[in-house]
Amino acid sequence: xRPFGTAAQxxxxxxEQAVSLPPNADLAAGACLGIPxxxxxxxxTAGGGVANKxxxxxxxxxxxxHYAIQLARIKGARQIIVTVSGPEKAALAREAGADIVxxxxxxxxxxxxxxxxxxxxxxxxxxxxxxxxxxxDIALLRQGGEVIVYGSSTPEIGVPFSAAIRKGxxxxxxxxxxxxxxxxxxxxxxxxxxxxxxxxxxxxxVRLPLSKIAEAHNLVxxxxxxxxxxxxxx
Numbered sequence: 002x003r004p005f006g007t008a009a010q011x012x013x014x015x016x017e018q019a020v021s022l023p024p025n026a027d028l029a030a031g032a033c034l035g036i037p038x039x040x041x042x043x044x045x046t047a048g049g050g051v052a053n054k055x056x057x058x059x060x061x062x063x064x065x066x067h068y069a070i071q072l073a074r075i076k077g078a079r080q081i082i083v084t085v086s087g088p089e090k091a092a093l094a095r096e097a098g099a100d101i102v103x104x105x106x107x108x109x110x111x112x113x114x115x116x117x118x119x120x121x122x123x124x125x126x127x128x129x130x131x132x133x134x135x136x137x138d139i140a141l142l143r144q145g146g147e148v149i150v151y152g153s154s155t156p157e158i159g160v161p162f163s164a165a166i167r168k169g170x171x172x173x174x175x176x177x178x179x180x181x182x183x184x185x186x187x188x189x190x191x192x193x194x195x196x197x198x199x200x201x202x203x204x205x206x207v208r209l210p211l212s213k214i215a216e217a218h219n220l221v222x223x224x225x226x227x228x229x230x231x232x233x234x235x
Contacts, residue, residue, distance in 0.1 A: 008214050010234055017182075020189055023197035033064070033203045033229045034192060039177045041068035042188045044127045044149045045076055048173060052077035054124035057114070057141065059134060061099060062090030064229050065151060067204045069127045070097035075200065082117060084110070090227055097202060114141050122146060130154045139164045147171040204228035210235070 005012070022031045044065070045051055056073045060066045061083030073081045074097075083099040085091050091102040101117050103110055114123060122143030128134060131148070132155040138148050139161060150172060165172075180188075195201050206228030209217050217230045 008211070008232075010211065020193070023193065025199065026196050029205055029208065029231045029233075030196065030201075030203045032231050033205065034196070036177055037064035037229065038068045038192055038201070039180075039185070039188055040065045040151050041072055041127075042192055043175060043177065043180060043184070044069055044151055045072040046188070047149060047175070048147065048171075050076055051125055053079045055080045055082065055118050055121065055143075057082045057084070057123045057126045058094075058099070059084050059105075059126065059138075060129040061085055061094035061097070061102070062204075062227050063129060064204065066127070066129060067093060067097050067228065068201070070094060070099050071201055073127075074098040075195065080117065082114060082123070093204060093227060097204075110137060111140055118143075125149060128152070132158050135159070136161055136164075139168065139170055142168060142170055145169045145171070147173060150174045151176070205231055207231070208233055 020031075022028070045056075051073050056078045058066050058069045058073065058081065061070050062085050066083070070081055070083060080100050081098060082101045082103065083094040084103050084105040085094055086104065086106055091104070094102045101113070103113055123141050124143060124146055126138050126142065126146070126148040128138060128148050128150045129152045131138075131150045131153040135158060142148065146168065148170065204227070206226035207217070207220060208231045211232050211234050214232055217232055220226045220230050
């Protein structure tokens with residue numbers, strides 16, 4: 002939420018935002034953690050967490066989704082189901098710890114998830130694109146289930162009220178920048194411990210020098226990579 006700092010070689014930060022990395026972690030891992038891992042951590046732990054719950058991570062090969070799978074496993078989810086768009090992304094999701102990986106373009110999600118959960122449905126969905134998946138999410142959730150939303154492909158979303166209210170669906174929207182300091186501090190502390198214990202996989206797709214920042218933006222905008230694009234400043 003600051004006007005300065007993007008693509009800069011040097012930037013001045015409030016001290017609480019300059020988080021020390023453990024000796025075993027390189028700067029690239031630190032670059033991945035800031036927004037993706039904090040987003041994933043809050044999506045998994047907010048509102049009572051995921052212990053003994055059936056969790057669906059939408060877009061499990063993405064930067065946030067990849068961490069969300071790992072954190073759901075660490076935080077005791079009963080079953081982690083992930084949606085992806087192809088076999089390479091499915092492999093990434095399985096490597097991260099997914100129990101079931103489904104292709105949202107070709108698989109029958111409703112039938113597959115009903116079978117996997119013995120007809121109970123999903124307890125929590127970690128959602129990357131609420132605009133695209135609103136109706137599907139409501140159909141997949143159990144009675145009283147919840148969808149944790151951190152992204153949308155459009156700025157406005159229509160809610161199918163009748164379907165949502167009949168199931169008593171809970172919808173929770175958040176952005177990392179606006180989290181309470183106490184919540185951020187707990188997340189940073191826990192993620193730092195996991196990092197120190199080498200318990201996290203960092204999906205770094207490409208490393209580029211700062212001089213190639215335009216290429217980095219193109220890679221992300223065009224969806225040509227699976228994972229984080231890291232800019233290295235020397």
